[in-house]
Amino acid sequence: MFCYQCEETLKNTACTNSGVCGKSADVAELQDILLYNLKGISFWVSENKKNIIKDTADADHFVMDSLFTTVTNVNFDIERMKDLILISFEIRNKYKKIYLNNYNNELLNKDIIGLFPDSAIYELDEKSIDEFNKKSRSISLSATCNIYDEDILSLRELLTYGLKGAAAYAHHAYILNYEDSLVYDFFHKGLNALNKTDISQDELIGLIMECGEIGIKIMELLDRANTAHYGIPTPTLVNTGTKKGKAILISGHDLYYLEELLKQTENTGINVYTHGEMLPAHAYPLFKKYKHLAGNYGGAWWKQQDEFDRFNGSIVMTTNCIQKPKESYKDRLFTMGLVAMPEVKHINGTDFAEAIKKTTELEGLQDKEGKKLTIGFAHDTLLNSAGKILDLINRQKIGRFVVMAGCDGRESKREYYTKMAKKLPKDSVILTAGCTKFRYNDLELGEIEGIPRIIDAGQCNDSYSLALTAIKLQEILNLEDINDLPIYYDIAWYEQKAVLVLLSLLKLGIKNIKLGPNLPAFLSENVKNILIDQFNIMPISKCEDDIRFICGEKMNA
DSSP states (O other), X not given: OOBOOSTTOGGGTOBSSBOTTSOBHHHHHHHHHHHHHHHHHHHHHHHHHTTTOOOOHHHHHHHHHHHHHTSTTSBOOHHHHHHHHHHHHHHHHHHHHHHHHHTOGGGTTSOOBTTBOHHHHOOOSSOSHHXXXXXXXXXXXXXHTTTSOHHHHHHHHHHHHHHHHHHHHHHHHHHTTOOOHHHHHHHHHHHHHTTOTTOOHHHHHHHHHHHHHHHHHHHHHHHHHXXXXXXXXXXXXXEOSBOSBOEEEEESSOXXXXXXXXXXXXXXXXXXXXXXXXXXXXXXXXXXXXXXXEEEOOOSGGXXXXXXXXXXXXXXXXXXXXXXXXXXXXXXXXXXXXXXXXXXXEEOTTOOXXXXXXXXXXXXXXXXXXXXEEEOOOHHHHXXXXXXXHHHHHTTSOOEEEEOXXXXXXXXXXXXXXXXXXXXXXXXXXXEOSGGGGGTTTSOOOEETTEESEEEOOSGGGHHHHHHHHHHHHHHTTOSOGGGSSEEEEEEOOSHHHHHHHHHHHHTTOOOOEEESSOOTTOOHHHHHHHHHHHOOEEOOOHHHHHHIIXXXXXXX
16 A cells, blocks of 8 residues: 555655555555556547547546545445446446457457556456455555656646546536536546656646646536526525434535435424535525524534534435544444445435434434534625725725635644634635635634625635636736735645645646645655746745735735
8 A cells, every 4th residue: 555645644655554544455455456447448438539439428427436436535445446446347348349349450369468558458367356456556656656757656646636636526516417528538638648658747747737727617517516506605604503303414515415315304303414515505595495404513524533423313424524433323324425434334326214214213412502604605795795895905904815725634733724814914804615614614703894704615616616706806907917816825735626626726827825734745846846936836834924925925026
């Protein structure tokens, strides 16, 4: 095992025995072989598309979902991983056969080893977990260190993690029947490029920037999917207390699953609570009609072991962000979609009957007061307030916007974001999206003539709102350079969706981004220097120094 795709990788170097996330070495190795097979699928799909084969929907969707499956904190289950690998062989060999039969049939009965990438043609005598892991160790990151120099390897991994993040967002849109063939084409293009052992640094950088461009497209697609289906988010106060009665808690990102749960629990006497990245659901008009959507319980994903332990009801995990559960709540925890955890019941499709039944057997919650959180400031609300915001800027009531968006995590260094929120000058407005908000969204920071000092645009999935707001403000102010806006970026990252958001910001030309708590371990020193030289990406430092940078040095530059 060698994994350094998340911010919390061991000693900011790599996890080699088991993942800090809780992933076993066996699962990590199975993820490596699945990713390798995706490169093989994309090779044959790309070759077939050069000819007449255009309908590759099964491969498109499988590659998207499998990339998402390998994102941190999604799939921890060996058997589910094995099933995906078996399917990957079937799809790869289907498109291999199509190509050889239709376009290169003289090779049908010949030894093709060496003529095509190994990922596209290798076979195993036995398709077992042991054989998968054995093959995985031969193509793992630790093995490929001898093939590529560290800068090429670093850029390859940056592209890989961008593709994973893009697939996650594409999956969220696909759940709502929104998709774009150009997105799938790029998945295949990017994965197939990773088959090349002689790929150049310039080619990789070009693909990485193209990944950022595709990221903008995907986030716009997801934004359109959510708003078309659920309505335009509006500013909303969300209760964080609890009501007496039976209850189900739902966490993750896919709002579609929440909608289905609310339909199936309506008029049952069961209250539904959101957790983590489901908090923004309360701002959408469609969800406001469900009176048993009782509020938001708990905070960021990494607190779930304690928070789920105290929640005396059923718990449903969607998409990523699951942790290895405690025994105290494992029997009332359910996974669904791509999420999988050993010894945890999995909901197939959207039939919540078993989770509802379990809920009725539990004591439920007691009345408990909580705070009110203000959410729902997506791009429509922000742009509708553009005139007022510009007036406040012109009157020097608002000095700057600070984007403190992204992921939260366990490290004590992430207290930095709480301290920053408290110490920023009172003419500063925080723009946020993602679970890093839980570091400060319960602070009483007040408002500036009706504009709250914490503007919550939603999930990490809603980062498009912050990007679009910047683009529109640049147009309104007739600025040539987006970096001339009084918007500063202090981003927290954890996993691969955050990598994709970062690449999208870079594609927009945004510079001077502070990134923390640590710079990615997969970036070599030379690749870090490329990002520093071209975009002035910087690690976070002491709050006082970063505030001086935001309020003084950068503004005078």
